[in-house]
Amino acid sequence: MVKAKKEIKKVAQKVEIDLKELLEAGCHFGHQAQRWNPRMRPYIFDVRGGVHIFDLAKTKLGLEEATAFAKTTAANGGKIIFLGTKRQSQEIIREAAKKAGMPYIAERWMGGLLTNWEQVKKSIDRLIKMKEDRTAGAFKKYTKKEQLLMDREIARLEKFFGGLVDLKELPAALFIVDVKKEGSAVREAQRMNVPIIGLVDSNCDPTPIDWVIPANDDAVGSIQFVVDKMAEAVMGAKK
Structure with missing residues (x-):
């Protein structure tokens, strides 16, 4: 049974993230400024060379809170679907989810997975x-x-x-790489009240996302860093 979002937020504990590591992973690069979604304004630090630069303090906070939520969810026995079907995220998602013992989707979101x-x-x-x-x-x-x-x-x-073979009921949450590409999953999760953790780039709408991680969702280094931190949080809950 999926917990109410507010109930889970109350028990989450902060996990520390290193700003330098975020920088080295290239998490700070957004999309070209003309492609942005204005709703991402609170997470933007600057524009350089026509490209939006994320405020890494916001990225750090978002990732800390998201990993804390994931850790709490896993500790309570909840399953989090790791979802990332874009080419550069597929293998990263597979490996991290398997390592963490979580269900995953790396090929294509099947419509109705949550609603049906x-x-x-x-x-x-x-x-x-x-x-x-x-x-x-x-x-x-x-x-x-x-x-x-x-x-x-x-x-x-x-x-x-x-x-998904180990998924016996609706997941406790979704962790999504590129919430714009995975719009169908976002809409289904909203409808079924399944919390969403999202790696959200500057061209995305953060409004439907419960745990926003504002960062580059295209660069392999950024995806790898964020996904690995999520997997580490889940594994930490099982120790």
Whole structure:
């Protein structure tokens, strides 16, 4: 059961983030100034060379609060879906989520994942059952053509649901890299009252995001740093 957002915020404890590390990771670079979303104004420090520069003090605070929330959520047994389908974030998301023992989506957000969870859960259960049957040799009774079709079905389900096999109910939260690209996930989370942690660049609308991490969501270094900190927070809760 998803906790009320305000209830979770009360128990979050701050996690310290180093400003120098944020700078070295390139978290401070936003998009070109003409591409910005004015609602990101509170997080912008300056414009240099036509590019928005984030106020890293705000980034530090946002990441500290987001990791604290993630740590608290994990400590309470909640699952956080790590979501990042853009090319440069896919492998980072996969590796970090696996390391943290959290569900993830790195290929494509399936519409209805939250709003039609019971149906999505059936697809996840089907994937689990088919893989178990294949491992147990249950496919041997079928023709080679039938086995090939079943293998293809497993591959299809694995692509979209493979990172969610340990998710037994609606997640306690979403952690999203690029909230603009993952707009469908944001809207579903809002509708289902699932808290959102977001890596939010200067061209995004931070309004729907509960835990805003204002930082570059395109550069690999920035994505890696933020995602790793989220994974570390979750793992710290399990010690």
